[in-house]
Amino acid sequence: MGTNYLCPRCGNADPRYVGYRNGEPYCRKCIGFSGASVEAKHKNTKGVYLKLDYELSEEQKNLSAQIVKNFVRGVDTLVYAVCGSGKTEISYAVIRYAMSKGMNVAFALPRRDVVIELHERLQAAFPRNSIVAVYGDHHERLEGDCVILTTHQLFRYPHYFDLIVMDEIDAFPYKGNDVLDGIFKTALRGHCLLMSATPSKEVVKTFSTGAHQMLTLHTRFHKHEIPVPKTIISKGVLKFIFLAKRLRNYQKERKQAFIFVPSVSLSETLFSRLSLACKGGNYVSSKRVGREQIIRDFKAGKYSYLVTTAVLERGITVANLQVVVYQSDDRIYDAATLIQIAGRAGRKASAPDGDVLFLADHESEAMKHAISEIKYCNTFLQNML
Ligand SMILES: [Zn+2]
Known part of the structure; x- marks a missing residue:
């Protein structure tokens, strides 16, 4: 039997969590994550129209531009922003960029209530694109120009996303959960923008491997x-x-x-x-x-x-x-x-x-x-x- 089994879904390689069924290895760590998944297909470039009823602050604009620059250069970004500083809006530019290139884009969050709220906000900001929400028992439709989902649902998208924006990375249940962390890494084939109001040392460490940049946004929205x-x-x-x-x-x-x-x-x-x-x-x-x-x-x-x-x-x-x-x-x-x-x-x-x-x-x-x-x-x- 192979001792070098590596779970394709969560990246677990610990033999203590590998079971065997009819001689075939399977992962016991992420066994709770099951359901339909999707495969990445080629998408064409497309028009993206961003509709905002207000103007971003200078600081938000500067950060937005830096994030796009990082993404294009293949650099992950971690944004540290106090609550209410308008960090969601600074992700719009990179989302627009990636969608316009026909890339697969996700916005992941730990809580379903916030997924539902954000879905409404993003659909209003990108009225001509299909923004899809995936959470709990809401997963009839898995594909769109941008998928807003709970971090749990990322297991449906192996090697799928060119851009994952993830907010509240320090929040339960994502915090310190190596299965979710593994699933996140499996889903991401491109680069990510991570956001937090209160990043713990562990979170900073977890995401400081490879090319990355940490940016800070302190201004509260409308100051x-x-x-x-x-x-x-x-x-x-x-x-x-x-x-x-x-x-x-x-x-x-x-x-x-x-x-x-x-x-x-x-x-x-x-x-x-x-x-x-x-x-x-x-x-x-x-x-x-x-x-x-x-x-x-x-x-x-x-x-x-x-x-x-x-x-x-x-x-x-x-x-x-x-x-x-x-x-x-x-x-x-x-x-x-x-x-x-x-x-x-x-x-x-x-x-x-x-x-x-x-x-x-x-x-x-x-x-x-x-x-x-x-x-x-x-x-x-x-x-x-
Ligand atoms: Zn696994």
Whole structure:
């Protein structure tokens, strides 16, 4: 039997994870990834029309140009950009370039909610091209000019993509997952643009093999600062009372709010108590059936608040949003996660300010670190204005 089996899907070569079926080796690491896949075919060059209703900042334009230059020269790019700095938009130029050459293009993200949201944004930006979304049980159509997909779905595209843009590379579940990492490398036959608000040392190391360049984007979109979180120390039932009062104030001011909670079970119990004190809300979590519809309804203004787990932590854009992190001292919240959450608030130019409240029994190291990092970014930003 061959001892040098190399999994064609995830790149696993560890014999401890190689099984045999009728004498044929198979990989046990990525066995959970199964389903239809596609083969790369030749595509012709095509017209690409980019429609943007606003202008990119000088810094975004410069970075966009550098990324295209890198891609053409065969250099991978890692962009380090604080949340809300408009990093999605800086990928448009290289996506346009690759699509116009008839290349296979992907935009990969860890979370399906963000895939759905980004699909809408990219279809609006490239109205004449076919932008396809692939996630979970949504995979009837696998091919288009640009495929927006969860990182899990990359297994369907072996040696397929000439360009993969991957955002939130530090986010669960991609972080530290060598099967997903192997699948990503198998899917990529060309070059990549990786983006992160909070790249860990491991991520930087993982992607620093071969030709690459790391770029930094610090300016927040429209040059607004990230709201600095306020810490409210409050225990037991007082914490709940504070929250209920604050929500009623937001409702009076016609401001919508997210209340982040550290667990699925708490999203349910907190909402069931809150809904008695404060009508007009809802809750979502990874376990909540129909959450995409709830999120759409929230954006349409049907709910005044949403209790949510970290499922909404990244990438969802709502104007004039207030953010409360309930039990922000919980161990699941590291500084990077708290910064991402703070970046949800005040994301629209018309309403740049928003509350970000850390509601906790005590101030954790992660909370302190997140606040000082946001202040640092804002100082950096002021010096650039
Ligand atoms: Zn494998």
